[in-house]
Amino acid sequence: MPHRNDARPVKVQIRGATKNYTTGNTQFTAVQSVDLNVYDGEFLALVGPSGCGKSTLLNLIAGFEKPDAGEILFEGKQVTGPGPDRLVLFQEHGLFPWLNVRQNVEFGLRVRGLTKPERRESADQYVKMVHLQKFSKSYPFQLSGGMKQRAAIARALAVEPTMLLMDEPFSALDPRTRDILHLELQELWMATKKTIVFVTHSVEEAVRLADRIVILGSQPGRIRKILTVPLTHPRNFLDPALIELRSTILKELEDELDKLVKKEGDDDWHLEEKSIGSRTSGNVAVDMGDGI
Amino acid sequence: MFGGEDSVGFPSPWSVIESFREGLFDGSFFSALAASLLRVGYGFGLALLIGVTLGLIIFSSRFGQWLLGPLVLGVQSLPSICWMPFAILWFGLNEKAILFIVLMGSVGSICIATRDGLTQVPNMYRRVAGTFGASKWQSLWWVFVPSAMPVFASGLKQGWSFAWRSLLAGELIKHVVGVGSQLDESRNNFEYPKMFATMFLIVIASVIVDKLVFGQFEKYVRSKWGN
Numbered sequence: 001m002p003h004r005n006d007a008r009p010v011k012v013q014i015r016g017a018t019k020n021y022t023t024g025n026t027q028f029t030a031v032q033s034v035d036l037n038v039y040d041g042e043f044l045a046l047v048g049p050s051g052c053g054k055s056t057l058l059n060l061i062a063g064f065e066k067p068d069a070g071e072i073l074f075e076g077k078q079v080t081g082p083g084p085d086r087l088v089l090f091q092e093h094g095l096f097p098w099l100n101v102r103q104n105v106e107f108g109l110r111v112r113g114l115t116k117p118e119r120r121e122s123a124d125q126y127v128k129m130v131h132l133q134k135f136s137k138s139y140p141f142q143l144s145g146g147m148k149q150r151a152a153i154a155r156a157l158a159v160e161p162t163m164l165l166m167d168e169p170f171s172a173l174d175p176r177t178r179d180i181l182h183l184e185l186q187e188l189w190m191a192t193k194k195t196i197v198f199v200t201h202s203v204e205e206a207v208r209l210a211d212r213i214v215i216l217g218s219q220p221g222r223i224r225k226i227l228t229v230p231l232t233h234p235r236n237f238l239d240p241a242l243i244e245l246r247s248t249i250l251k252e253l254e255d256e257l258d259k260l261v262k263k264e265g266d267d268d269w270h271l272e273e274k275s276i277g278s279r280t281s282g283n284v285a286v287d288m289g290d291g292i
Numbered sequence: 293m294f295g296g297e298d299s300v301g302f303p304s305p306w307s308v309i310e311s312f313r314e315g316l317f318d319g320s321f322f323s324a325l326a327a328s329l330l331r332v333g334y335g336f337g338l339a340l341l342i343g344v345t346l347g348l349i350i351f352s353s354r355f356g357q358w359l360l361g362p363l364v365l366g367v368q369s370l371p372s373i374c375w376m377p378f379a380i381l382w383f384g385l386n387e388k389a390i391l392f393i394v395l396m397g398s399v400g401s402i403c404i405a406t407r408d409g410l411t412q413v414p415n416m417y418r419r420v421a422g423t424f425g426a427s428k429w430q431s432l433w434w435v436f437v438p439s440a441m442p443v444f445a446s447g448l449k450q451g452w453s454f455a456w457r458s459l460l461a462g463e464l465i466k467h468v469v470g471v472g473s474q475l476d477e478s479r480n481n482f483e484y485p486k487m488f489a490t491m492f493l494i495v496i497a498s499v500i501v502d503k504l505v506f507g508q509f510e511k512y513v514r515s516k517w518g519n
Contacts, residue, residue: 064419082422094420097517098438108424110434139516159424 011163011195012038012061016070019056029220030056033070036214036223038197043189045198045210047249049256051263053221054199055167061197062088062165074163084108087161091168093152095140101151102127102136108159126154130184146177150184157188163195170205182208182237190233203249207242208235215249217256219263225252303485311485312492320474321493328459328470329497331387335394336455343399343451347406361407368400372458376465390462397458398451405447409440445513449506456498471497 014036020029031053038044038061046054059065060072063082072079074086082088087108095104105123114122127136130150140148149169156164170178186209189196200206206213210229217224227249231241261269303311315321346364350356375396379389413436421431463472471494478486 062423064422082419082425084423084425086423088419088423090416090419092416094416096417096420096435096438098441107420107434111424111426111430 008039008041010037011040011042011075012036012197013073013076014038014057014060014070015073017057017060017067017072018069019053019060019065020068031060032220032222034221034223038195041193041195043196043198043209043211045200045206045213046216047200047203047206047213047253048216048221048224049218049253049260050201051221051260052216052218052256054201054216056221057216058088058165058167058197058199062086064088084111084159084161086163086165087156087159089149089152089156089164089166089169091171093140093148093169095148095152095155097140100137100139101132101143101154104140104151105155105158107155112159122158123154126158127151129157129188130154144177145173146181149173149181153185153188157192161194163197166196166198168199168201171201178205179237185209186234203246203253207245207249208237213249215252218259303488307485308488308492311483312489315486315489315493321471321490324469324471324474325493325497327468328463328472329501331390331468331470332394332455332459335391335459336398336452338391339395339398339402339451339455340448342395343402344406346399346403347410350403350407351410364400364403367396368404372397372454373461376462385466387466387468390459390466390468393462394455394458398455401447401451401454405444405451406440408447409443410436412443413439441513442510442517445506445510449502449510452506453498453502456501460494 014034017031017034018029019031020027034053034057036057046057048054056065060067061074061079063072063079063086079086096107099107102120102123105126106119109119109122124133124136127133130153132147132150132154135143135147135151140151143151152169170181173181182205189209198206198209207229213227213229214223215225215227216222227245229245231239235242258270312321346356346360350360350364372393375393376389379392383389383392417435417439418431421435426435459470460472460475463470464476467473467477471490475487475490475494478484478490
């Protein structure tokens with residue numbers, strides 16, 4: 001059931017956002033005049049090569065950064081700083097090492113001023129939701145990467161945000177764990193219908209999870225294309241349509257790879273094989289078969 | 293064997309052990325040690341209060357960073373006993389002068405440990421606090437302070453050893469009831485076995501406090517913080 005985006009209320013409005021960074025004497029433009037609407041309840045993925053400004057865009061919505069030009073509106077109001085209505089999940093989970101799982105999940109509730117029994121009840125519920133009850137008294141260093149990320153998800157959900165901003169949350173995990181978390185996140189999203197903006201460099205991840213995929217290009221960071229994924233949830237990750245979509249996007253990004261190669265290497269470096277999209281698509285079934 | 297013509301011979305190990313036993317049984321070692329520990333505890337407590345406050349000011353204000361930071365580093369590089377002449381001028385040759393050098397000896401490392409601990413808080417934790425909407429004070433107490441603990445604990449241990457050294461140096465100069473003074477007095481009174489026994493007493497006390505109090509605290513922090 002593809003969503004009719006225009007019918008849904010707009011959650012986030014990005015209007016002509018530009019963000020520059022200066023390192024030493026050189027200035028570079030991370031994102032340049034980006035216009036984008038995020039609709040209420042949608043799962044939006046931002047994909048692109050490194051340096052395309054996808055994380056910058058997320059940080060702008062989060063309020064960690066301010067645009068040099070343009071504006072970011074959240075529910076019609078200008079974003080002035082970070083807040084629990086636009087909760088961010090980080091690649092490195094960001095759990096506090098001195099708190100156990102339950103105490104970590106309670107953090108946002110403590111900030112809100114909930115009493116201890118209230119916090120505890122709510123935390124237990126969310127710890128259960130991510131299947132970590134057995135580990136609610138464990139400290140982060142005692143958990144695996146996937147468990148940490150699940151605990152971080154529970155901590156985020158506990159404050160009941162209407163929107164989640166996820167900054168490559170699964171990219172540090174092994175493929176198997178990632179598959180499990182994809183399934184879990186899909187379930188969570190279907191159950192809660194939160195608005196999710198998901199930054200990833202993995203096209204596969206994007207086609208598995210997202211309703212709409214924003215493909216970004218680099219130098220300077222800008223939107224190249226927005227694709228609607230015409231597949232319903234829950235998705236079968238082995239669906240040939242997903243694999244098809246994946247290689248379409250990879251083809252779209254092919255010249256971006258060449259740009260990246262030029263930026264990060266010598267000028268005379270060319271990619272010999274110009275068909276990375278179609279070449280890797282043959283391996284997808286093997287990759288995904290691993291985790292299922 | 294080691295000394296010049298007017299030196300006295302080394303006391304035998306047995307006489308040192310005997311003197312140590314005597315000191316333990318008549319309670320004189322305990323009362324001297326208790327007095328010294330109380331004194332250093334007082335001075336160290338004062339250093340903790342001032343050092344943490346200064347560290348917070350340096351961390352949180354531009355003024356602190358530009359002026360106080362280098363000042364504290366400068367003071368820290370001066371051996372604390374070098375404050376003794378100043379302390380005597382200011383307070384007179386009394387216990388206050390000793391407390392002052394204990395304070396000057398340890399306040400720098402506590403202050404620097406506080407500042408370093410706070411500045412080394414990963415950006416990630418600041419952002420987590422921000423995204424959950426934590427206020428300035430909530431962030432300070434629930435994120436910055438615990439996150440700074442491992443660095444702070446090492447600094448605390450270092451501050452303690454500076455405080456203890458300063459105290460002993462101070463007690464050598466101004467005689468009071470205490471192990472440092474007992475060391476110098478036994479030399480004055482030609483009680484050489486007692487002098488050596490006192491040195492052992494100081495070593496044992498240092499090791500015990502260092503390992504049991506500060507070592508355990510550091511270990512606890514490190515184990516709980518997961519490294």
